[in-house]
Amino acid sequence: MDDRPDTRTGQVMAAIRARVAGRALAPGDRLPSIRSFAATMGVSPSTIVEAYDRLAAEGLIRARRGSGFYVSGAGLMPLALAETEPRRDRAVDPFWVSRQSLDADASVLKPGCGWLPADWMPEPSLRRAMRALARAGDTVLTDYGGTRGSPVLRRLLLGRFAEEGIGAAPDQVLLTASGTQAIDLICRFLLRPGDTVLLDDPCYFNFQALLRAHQVKVVGVPYTRSGPDITAFEAALAGASPRLYITNSALHNPTGASLSPQTAHRLLRAAAAHDLTIVEDDIFADFEPEPSPRLAVLDGLDRVIRIGSFSKTLSASVRCGYIAARSDWIEGLVDLQVATSFGGPSPVATELIARVLTGGGYRKHMDELRRRLNGMRRKIAARFEPLGIRPWLLPRGGFYLWCRLPEGVDSAGLARTALDDNVVLAPGNVFSVSQTASAFMRFNVAQSGDPRVAAVLRRAIGAAGADRGQRQKAAIELQARSGLPGQGIAVGPTE
Structure with a gap:
């Protein structure tokens, strides 16, 4: 639907939402009449009608026959940001990557997700197929x-x-x-x-x-x-x-x-x-x-x-x-x-x-994907090498690199730290039945090209190293005070 903020209908809808959010319009309040609001917004009455109808379909307002439109009392406010974002405190379990990746907004980088970026997909072929589909028999669209x-x-x-x-x-x-x-x-x-x-x-x-x-x-x-x-x-x-x-x-x-x-x-x-x-x-x-x-x-x-x-x-x-x-x-x-x-x-x-x-472009599309991914696997592996992140193997194809992290860095902790910088990672133990892959991370090379990914990883690995150093120092001090042998004191994750 054409409710983008750069359209007239979208601008009208945004104005109503802003008034509701700012409490200028409360539940039960009557909206301006179509003609008066059209004059206020400098648009046609039909634009106001379309905007009101769409807001009514969303549940933000409701129509009363012969009386106009009123702010709804149910489902009134847009969801708060905390309600729409994925829970960041959830357990790092097999649902972690899915929930964080699927619910994140467009500003979040997703080197841990399991799909290719939109501009890597055959969008022209999809659009051509959709136009042809619009001319297909009615049963395809309705049955x-x-x-x-x-x-x-x-x-x-x-x-x-x-x-x-x-x-x-x-x-x-x-x-x-x-x-x-x-x-x-x-x-x-x-x-x-x-x-x-x-x-x-x-x-x-x-x-x-x-x-x-x-x-x-x-x-x-x-x-x-x-x-x-x-x-x-x-x-x-x-x-x-x-x-x-x-x-x-x-x-x-x-x-x-x-x-x-x-x-x-x-x-x-x-x-x-x-x-x-x-x-x-x-x-x-x-x-x-x-x-x-x-x-x-x-x-x-x-x-x-x-x-x-x-x-x-x-x-x-x-x-x-x-x-x-x-x-x-x-x-x-x-x-x-x-x-x-x-x-x-x-x-x-x-x-x-x-x-x-059957449109004739699929093989060419896949040839291009394989070519681009071959280059990205090598590029990302080389970019991560100075960070101490190394592939377990360099695959023959595909878009994943299964990488070992620097010594002593726990992938779940790294993923939580990176999430604070709006980067979703895929820590090793979400893939491991035995929970023995804490030293590994899966990277989607097609989603890892943004320089911010490496920068966030560098900071997160540095923070993990500093934290490990502090724990080691505390353990040594505890050993000195207690007079006990140091080898029995756990100071961090081991492999």
Whole structure:
């Protein structure tokens, strides 16, 4: 809607909001008549009518038939700043990065978030697709989606699977409202409270958050540069009898590592021996320069379920995910999606995505993204090096760097300090099932280019070092006064 402050309607709305906020207009007060306020503001009466109608829709004012407009008594004031900002004192847990990033305003820098900046996305293609969509049939704009989602988009996915070597049938693909909903449906379908699920340690933090909601037990498996530690994986299968394993095979979140052929082979063999189902989240696939091994390809969608979405490459605003699995499982998942969402994802979203994917510019867009990200990974790694922040590995693709912090610096403390300077970071332990990643931080290189990020990190690391020095000094003084041996006094986090 055109209520920006640089439009006449927006100026009228801003004037009314200011009068209410300043208590010049109180609950129950009558607003000026349309004609008198139009003369005061120097605009047409139709502009005032439009402004009043929009403020009424917001709930700030209300109309009385034949009497005019009055200030509403309910929902009167705009939310106070403290109510609209994310809580800064919340626990640094798997919800930390999501809540801080999603609720922050545009002035906040987000090197810890999980999406690309707006100017990195294919905005011209999205706008062209939206204009074409406006001319589409009425049913696309008004009706529910089919239970399996857009046939056009599902055919596109089947074609991409075939290029990889997955011979999936149409009844093996289900579109969902998002990648997160895809995992949620699978968990609802396959898990019961008390079941055990394996996760990589570290792993994407929202896997943990979602599984917490499903009241299951989570067991972490250490993640290496070639995939999960296969010895620990096999031991967890034997000891914990898990129902499910959720992972990223390619450009793993947060580490950026990719599965090796040897690890993939042993992992599938162990899964078959223990009747384990694997959920392979392939959301970063298109960021790879060349495809690495995929469990779904090697397994043929027997005990491996593939999920994905388009939020990382096209738009996080136009949400749509997918599930590829055995046809009998898809049938059950369709019923579950109908029960929880009544139909598939929005036809507007799926039609828009399909138009962008078939518009001829997607491959060029991804080529450009990979080129830019290659440069940014090297640039950010070099910029962080003097700060003592070093990548665990330099990934083949994608936009994450999993970095070790300087000795003695705790990532959660660093994240809290940086938040005071309006910088959202992603501390290591939000990704760690075992809480053993306090010395690590995940950085989104595409969101880390602003020089203020490095400046804030430098100050925060300096403050952490000064605090550690003060604690060490206090510990030494305490030792001197007590006459006790110093080695038993804890002075800070250790690894």
